[in-house]
Amino acid sequence: MELDDRKKRVLQAIVDDYVATNEPVGSKSLIERHNFQVSSATLRNDMAELEKLGFIEKPHTSAGRIPSDRGYREYVDSLMKIDTLTAKEQEEIEANISGTVDEAAELIKSATHSLSEATGFVSLSMSPRLRKSFLKQMKILMIEPGKALVVLVLSAGVVKDKVVRIPNYLTDEQMFKLSGAIEKNLTGKPLDEITFVTVETAAKDTEIPSPLLKQVLYEAYTAIKQADQLSIYLEGEHKMLAYPDFSSLGRARDLLGTLSDSGMVAGYVNEMENLATSSGKKDSYMIRIGQEITLEGLDDCSFITATYNMGDTVSGNIGVIGPKRMDYSRVISKMDFVKKKLNEELKKLT
Amino acid sequence: MELDDRKKRVLQAIVDDYVATNEPVGSKSLIERHNFQVSSATLRNDMAELEKLGFIEKPHTSAGRIPSDRGYREYVDSLMKIDTLTAKEQEEIEANISGTVDEAAELIKSATHSLSEATGFVSLSMSPRLRKSFLKQMKILMIEPGKALVVLVLSAGVVKDKVVRIPNYLTDEQMFKLSGAIEKNLTGKPLDEITFVTVETAAKDTEIPSPLLKQVLYEAYTAIKQADQLSIYLEGEHKMLAYPDFSSLGRARDLLGTLSDSGMVAGYVNEMENLATSSGKKDSYMIRIGQEITLEGLDDCSFITATYNMGDTVSGNIGVIGPKRMDYSRVISKMDFVKKKLNEELKKLT
DNA sequence: GATTAGCACTCACCACTTCCGAGTGCCAAC
DNA sequence: GTTGGCACTCGGAAGTGGTGAGTGCTAATC
Numbered sequence: 001m002e003l004d005d006r007k008k009r010v011l012q013a014i015v016d017d018y019v020a021t022n023e024p025v026g027s028k029s030l031i032e033r034h035n036f037q038v039s040s041a042t043l044r045n046d047m048a049e050l051e052k053l054g055f056i057e058k059p060h061t062s063a064g065r066i067p068s069d070r071g072y073r074e075y076v077d078s079l080m081k082i083d084t085l086t087a088k089e090q091e092e093i094e095a096n097i098s099g100t101v102d103e104a105a106e107l108i109k110s111a112t113h114s115l116s117e118a119t120g121f122v123s124l125s126m127s128p129r130l131r132k133s134f135l136k137q138m139k140i141l142m143i144e145p146g147k148a149l150v151v152l153v154l155s156a157g158v159v160k161d162k163v164v165r166i167p168n169y170l171t172d173e174q175m176f177k178l179s180g181a182i183e184k185n186l187t188g189k190p191l192d193e194i195t196f197v198t199v200e201t202a203a204k205d206t207e208i209p210s211p212l213l214k215q216v217l218y219e220a221y222t223a224i225k226q227a228d229q230l231s232i233y234l235e236g237e238h239k240m241l242a243y244p245d246f247s248s249l250g251r252a253r254d255l256l257g258t259l260s261d262s263g264m265v266a267g268y269v270n271e272m273e274n275l276a277t278s279s280g281k282k283d284s285y286m287i288r289i290g291q292e293i294t295l296e297g298l299d300d301c302s303f304i305t306a307t308y309n310m311g312d313t314v315s316g317n318i319g320v321i322g323p324k325r326m327d328y329s330r331v332i333s334k335m336d337f338v339k340k341k342l343n344e345e346l347k348k349l350t
Numbered sequence: 351m352e353l354d355d356r357k358k359r360v361l362q363a364i365v366d367d368y369v370a371t372n373e374p375v376g377s378k379s380l381i382e383r384h385n386f387q388v389s390s391a392t393l394r395n396d397m398a399e400l401e402k403l404g405f406i407e408k409p410h411t412s413a414g415r416i417p418s419d420r421g422y423r424e425y426v427d428s429l430m431k432i433d434t435l436t437a438k439e440q441e442e443i444e445a446n447i448s449g450t451v452d453e454a455a456e457l458i459k460s461a462t463h464s465l466s467e468a469t470g471f472v473s474l475s476m477s478p479r480l481r482k483s484f485l486k487q488m489k490i491l492m493i494e495p496g497k498a499l500v501v502l503v504l505s506a507g508v509v510k511d512k513v514v515r516i517p518n519y520l521t522d523e524q525m526f527k528l529s530g531a532i533e534k535n536l537t538g539k540p541l542d543e544i545t546f547v548t549v550e551t552a553a554k555d556t557e558i559p560s561p562l563l564k565q566v567l568y569e570a571y572t573a574i575k576q577a578d579q580l581s582i583y584l585e586g587e588h589k590m591l592a593y594p595d596f597s598s599l600g601r602a603r604d605l606l607g608t609l610s611d612s613g614m615v616a617g618y619v620n621e622m623e624n625l626a627t628s629s630g631k632k633d634s635y636m637i638r639i640g641q642e643i644t645l646e647g648l649d650d651c652s653f654i655t656a657t658y659n660m661g662d663t664v665s666g667n668i669g670v671i672g673p674k675r676m677d678y679s680r681v682i683s684k685m686d687f688v689k690k691k692l693n694e695e696l697k698k699l700t
Numbered sequence: 701g702a703t704t705a706g707c708a709c710t711c712a713c714c715a716c717t718t719c720c721g722a723g724t725g726c727c728a729a730c
Numbered sequence: 731g732t733t734g735g736c737a738c739t740c741g742g743a744a745g746t747g748g749t750g751a752g753t754g755c756t757a758a759t760c
Contacts, residue, residue, distance in 0.1 A: 024722095024723085026723050026724085027723075028722075029722085029723095038731095038732070038733085039732070039733050039734075041732075041733055041734070041735090042732055042733070044723090044724070045731090045732085047724095048724090048725080058723090058724085059741095060740065060741070061723085061724070061738095061739055061740060061741095062721095062722075062723050062724060062738085062739045062740045063722080063723065063740080063741075064723065064724095065723095103513055136494075141491075141501060143487065143503050143507075143509060144486075144503075144507075147507070149501060149509055149511075151499060151501070151511075153493050153494075157494075157497070159493060159499055159513055161499075161509075163453055163509055235610075236610070237610065238587075238603065238606035238610045241599060241602055242603060247599055249591060249599070249602075253591040253592060256587070257588050259588075260585075260586070260587065260588045374752085376751060376752050376753085377752080377753085378751075379751085379752095388702095388703070388704085389703070389704050391703075391704055391706090392703055394753075394754075395702090397753095398753095408752090408753085409712095410710090410711070410712070411709095411711065411712095411752085411753070412709085412712070412750095413712075413751080413752060414751080415752095
């Protein structure tokens with residue numbers, strides 16, 4: 001069932017032409033644009049074959065062929081060659097990313113922005129997964145009676161904080177003691193190994209009456225857990241409206257509706273990432289095409305993600321969502337470049 | 351140029367019908383739906399008059415009339431009567447707002463969400479304008495050599511923080527002294543009266559060598575200034591695609607494109623707010639209709655905002671953007687209710 | 701002077717038709 | 731396996747006519 005050489009070329013040509021023109025491509029125009037050394041009838045036979053194998057399909061009887069999801073899949077897996085960016089393209093991307101941002105979150109945002117600008121598609125980034133990072137510092141600051149700020153400094157230089165409610169009569173000094181104890185005992189532990197019990201044990205040798213303690217500990221614990229929460233940043237949703245692929249209002253609405261539920265998208269990205277990690281297959285990028293994407297309204301999209309790193313144990317994702325009728329090679333090389341730059345800049349921060 | 355009574359009723363009826371049906375309304379259907387005690391010919395004369403005055407217009411020669419921006423303006427200014435919400439509507443809104451959120455930012459977000467859900471339109475909120483709030487606490491926490499976290503506690507219970515870079519050899523203790531000095535001298539001052547000079551003066555009596563100080567002070571100062579920065583939160587952009595008013599892809603794209611530039615929208619809201627404040631005219635809500643809105647692509651929208659309060663001196667805005675062909679009365683009463691609830695909940699927080 | 705009935709006119713919209721051409725499958729010949 | 735030829739398909743553009751809701755205007759009436 002391996003495709004012979006010419007059939008591969010035909011499929012590739014169909015994808016290329018369709019991406020470029022957004023029109024079903026027929027045997028004749030294929031001959032005109034590419035110099036196959038055979039007649040259109042031969043190509044017709046090849047195309048019939050490709051259709052039987054599920055790589056291409058007809059929108060209606062008397063039209064040319066368009067790639068199916070499977071066709072795109074074959075294309076990205078073994079047909080396309082990734083080209084390199086021109087110096088100018090590289091410059092544009094770099095200009096957007098570097099600059100004076102010196103906080104990781106800002107940096108990641110700017111990379112996401114750059115990615116959307118460079119591709120013209122929706123781009124996204126997931127905040128770093130901090131489960132594997134560990135506590136470096138913990139401070140509890142009294143704000144006013146009954147209210148305190150828990151500040152966590154994690155490895156990889158991430159700072160998180162959260163306002164929590166505490167019993168009114170707890171003093172500044174008690175808080176200081178408490179945070180010191182927790183800090184001392186939990187430093188170095190990965191976040192995902194910290195449980196309520198660990199926190200409780202860590203606080204044992206303070207002399208604060210335990211009923212009071214309980215609430216604070218619980219708040220401290222949730223603050224730690226919340227630091228681990230994933231957040232997603234999406235940009236450029238409206239750009240999808242520019243593509244004829246979504247010119248039907250219904251499609252556009254479904255797509256943007258789904259994208260507006262950022263929690264759902266975040267969940268999907270996370271799931272994809274986990275799947276890829278556990279299956280051990282780790283390309284530098286991941287692609288989902290059309291129906292492979294289980295999010296509603298993304299049937300005509302492709303979803304490409306990559307992983308960035310912050311320190312040794314912490315990573316997150318950046319990604320692009322565009323019409324599946326996209327120039328994969330260019331998009332991938334752009335995303336790869338953004339990722340590379342982002343990694344470099346993140347390294348500088350630590 | 352005052353409209354006589356019947357003409358007012360005609361205009362009102364035209365707006366009501368057009369909002370309900372999205373179809374140009376003609377003299378005959380007007381007679382059918384409302385019981386004017388006159389013939390269609392009379393209404394035709396009235397309508398010709400209204401058109402001459404600029405309240406209504408024809409999309410093309412042989413069609414009915416639709417309200418012009420001016421017509422809507424007249425309608426909201428003096429024709430419509432604001433109706434009250436049903437118990438059920440109130441409940442739905444309340445359910446979304448109250449709940450367990452106990453941080454102001456979260457609360458405001460949830461109100462915004464609720465507003466979008468209730469109206470079916472885009473909703474937005476501006477973070478509180480903190481210029482008028484004052485410093486209650488300031489702490490500088492060392493994170494690691496060269497890096498510190500500036501934590502500001504402002505009146506109205508707002509907590510802001512920022513990671514800043516500091517000279518490597520500054521110690522924890524020095525930082526503590528410094529923040530104490532600044533805190534002591536600036537507490538009670540409104541944010542907009544704090545300048546770099548004030549900060550410098552406040553730090554005078556610490557014994558830290560001044561060249562070192564300069565950089566930290568500058569960072570502290572920018573941290574304070576940044577706390578004052580406005581941020582905007584927009585929700586439900588995709589919902590606009592559901593309205594036939596934006597069924598043309600071009601319009602939809604312009605609209606969503608503009609809305610995606612949140613800085614621009616924020617600037618506009620701020621400008622509107624300032625204008626209203628300085629002109630002294632302070633309704634409980636503000637409306638901009640169609641061309642009155644200077645943002646690109648919002649010609650077919652109306653933009654309604656209201657002000658929420660946090661403590662005595664601090665306020666922000668919530669708002670709705672929908673098609674100008676909207677049921678103003680319902681939208682306004684919903685927004686009013688959300689605002690009321692939000693104010694109540696914010697009060698509870700302090 | 702305001703209101704009304706009547707009438708000729710306008711024009712978007714819909715359904716219907718026609719026509720064109722790019723594309724197809726298939727077959728017989730090379 | 732490749733090719734030329736041919737009948738067939740069908741979406742889309744362009745044209746057509748009828749319909750109906752709407753208009754403005756005029757002359758008669760209250």
